[in-house]
Amino acid sequence: MQVLLVASAFNSLTQRVYAELGEHGHHVAVELALPGASLVEAVDRHQPDLIIAPMLRTAIPKEVWSARICLIVHPGPVGDRGPSSLDRAVQEGRTRWAVTVLQAVEEMDAGDVWATVECVVPAVSKSDLYRGEIADAALEAVLLAVDRCASGTYHPQPQITGHALPYLRQEHRSIDWRTDTTERVLRVLQAADSQPGVRDELLGGVWYLHGGYPEDRLRGYPGELLATRAGAVCRATTDGAVWIPELRARRVPGEPAPLKLPATVALGDRLRPPHLPRPLPEHPAPVLAAGTALRRTWSDIGYREEGGAGFLTFSFPGGAMSTERCRRLLDAYRTACSRPTSVLVLGGGRDFFSNGIHLGVIEAAADPAEESWANINAMDDLAEAVLTTTDRLVVAALGGNAAAGGAVLALAADEVWCRSGVVLNPHYRLMGLYGSEYWTYSLPRRVGAQVAERLTCDALPVGSTTAVRLGLADRTVACAPEAFADVTARLAVRLAGSATVQARIAGKKARRDLDESVRPLASYREAELARMRDTFFDPDAPYHALRRAFVRKETPAATPAHLGRAHGAGSGEGTGTHNSTVAGPRSVTGLGAHERASGPASC
Structure with missing residues (x-):
């Protein structure tokens, strides 16, 4: 089907709907509902078979919903209406909730129901829940509704009860x-x-x-x-x-x-004084050692071991990795590498893996150019440490989305495991950056130079199924967000205890030595950072305005052109370097020397 997504922003749920509808063979385009933009004209231009609104803060015009089927994704059960549905569910301590796909009508959230899917509500934040259980239920409901629309025989069910609740104010x-x-x-x-x-x-x-x-x-x-x-x-x-x-x-x-x-x-x-009588003490997070009882306290970085595998977990708000966070994570990584394990798992949490440098901290800095430079070097130091670890296998476990330098950081590992439904954005172009984190080495060696160029230039989200097909990931893990840590732990322990793990580690070191002899890793970093430094320290570079607009949530003037073009299942297709399947983890086969050395062109 020709599907048009209408959204207030191209947020995580909209990206996931976009990616997974494409993986199911539909052709999908996006139009942002922006002030002053005519949605009627956009629909006339696209002529879609179906309109879906994964996240919409404004009403669809009557001229549109009266002429075409328009499906609204509402994060609440049938009968629940209003703009603060998920906020209320979390604040009231609900343990079960639902996502409903309903038809747009005059009254908000009051249309006929095309699909509804229930989900559990664990004790997590609203945004984590939204990207996890709610997103899973939403995709199941959307795919069911699309199939029912395509059949031409299904009749949506009217809502018998329900009333709109007001916005949850301060x-x-x-x-x-x-x-x-x-x-x-x-x-x-x-x-x-x-x-x-x-x-x-x-x-x-x-x-x-x-x-x-x-x-x-x-x-x-x-x-x-x-x-x-x-x-x-x-x-x-x-x-x-x-x-x-x-x-x-x-x-x-x-x-x-x-x-x-x-x-x-x-x-x-x-x-500090005079606002406080004395400076607050810094209480470092406790280090969890074997036999230590698990405390109920917060830490953004943690480490544990099980059966020959080490697990270095990290979870930063919004997936943003500031200079300080990168340096702390690098220190923890080096400590983890001093432990007698054969497998080291990075990540494994249920939310964002990483979205790269911290644009908010950069924007707030006295000198954003200098802070940008410090931040990207700290990211590069971390990626380099992962790439040059040759005495154990490193697994990046993505329970949540990853983008830009965070997605490329995952590619530095030997294997990438993604929870089903994870969305990757392995590109930098939309922020006006060339990119670093050794992407000109890591990305082509996994997917080939041509696919790497298309991914970075198209700047479109990639679903987990497509990521495995292309070689961006080695395994998808089909489980609930809350189960991802336990499932990946079992897989990692099994890998650490396998008869072939030492041979794989030896083969990994040999490949790294060969790659280094063809082109030193340092030369990739030098070439990437030369481009990044030119951008950071050019006050007229688009990066500065794009960064400012992003962190201050400025509304774009129009839908970006790359989203307005319809893309289908073939938009992310390409021949990866190792033809991965979901059957299980496997070693990454490198590209030929000429492909590794050249890398994709700038976009």
């Missing part, structure tokens, strides 16, 4: 630190973690708090700041404490939109 999200328990504070914070945040007063200022995690040992007067850890602040509740990783200042009329930043960066000098 007064319904407020925290009273004098009386609220840790459980309620966490529910409120997690229900607003990405947007809109929870408005609160702190150290003489008004802030929006983003995200929250429990702390099991630190205690203090309710509302008191107790400690810092890796950019987060710990704040006491009536019966415990919570870690808050990010803050955003209140917007001042006439000024640019404030940035969401690590809490300690946002607060800055307020964390």
Whole structure:
């Protein structure tokens, strides 16, 4: 079918619907619902068989929904209506929820039901839930609805009950630190973690708090700041404490939109006298050793071992890896490599793997060019460490999406395992960057020079099934988000105990030595960074305006041209270097020397 996606933004769910509809053989184009843009004209131009709105904040015009079937993806069960459905589910502590695909009509969320799929609601943040269980249910419901539309025989079911609930405003999200328990504070914070945040007063200022995690040992007067850890602040509740990783200042009329930043960066000098009687102590995250009881506290980096395999987990808000986060992760990686394991798993969590450099921290820096340069070098140091690890197998385990330098970081590993439904964006072009992290080495050796060039130039999302077919990934893991860590742990332990693991490690070292003799790894970095430095330190380079627009959530003037063109299952096709299947992990076969040396052209 010819499908047109209409969305307020090309967000994670829209990208997944886009990628998976293409993998199911449909031709898909995207139009953003933007102020001043005519959706009626866009539909006339595309002439789609079906319109789907995966994430839409505005109503579809009557001229469109009265002439064509328009399906709305609503993150709530049948009868639930309104703009804050998922927020309420998290804040109210629901354990089960649903996604409903319904037909657009005059009243919002009141149309006939084409499909509805239930899902569990684990104790995670709204954004994590949205990219995990909700996205899984949404895709199942969308594919079912599309099949029913294509059949021409299905009649959607009317909603018998239901009423619209109002937008969940800040007064319904407020925290009273004098009386609220840790459980309620966490529910409120997690229900607003990405947007809109929870408005609160702190150290003489008004802030929006983003995200929250429990702390099991630190205690203090309710509302008191107790400690810092890796950019987060710990704040006491009536019966415990919570870690808050990010803050955003209140917007001042006439000024640019404030940035969401690590809490300690946002607060800055307020964390020192005279705002506080004394600087807050830094409480490093506990290192989990064998036999140690698992604590209920927050850490963005952790390590454990099981059956000859090491697991280095990391989870950064929004998948953004600042200079400081890269350096801490590199230190942890080097420590993990000192352990007597034969397999090291990177990632393995249920949300973002990595989205590359931290554009928010860069934008907030006194000198964004210098911070960009420091950040990309820190990313490169981490990628280099992974690429040059030759005494064990390294697995990148992607339970969530990855983009730009984060996607390329995963390719530095020997194997890439993706949870089914993960979306990869292995390109930099949309941010006006050439890219680094040794992508001119890692990407062509996996997919070939021609496919690498198409992926980086087309700048389109790639679903997990296509990623395996192309060679971007070696395995898809079909499981619920909550099960991904356990499933990958079993696979890694099995790999570490296999009879062939030492032979594979030896073969890996031989290939790395051969590649180095053909072209030193350092030369890839030098060539990439020369291009990146020219961009960073050119005040007129598009990167600076694109970065600013991205982090401050500025509305684009029009739908980007590369999204408006219809793409189908063939848009991501190409011949990978090792014809991977989902049957199991296998070693990566390198390209010929001439292909490795040349790399794809700049886009």
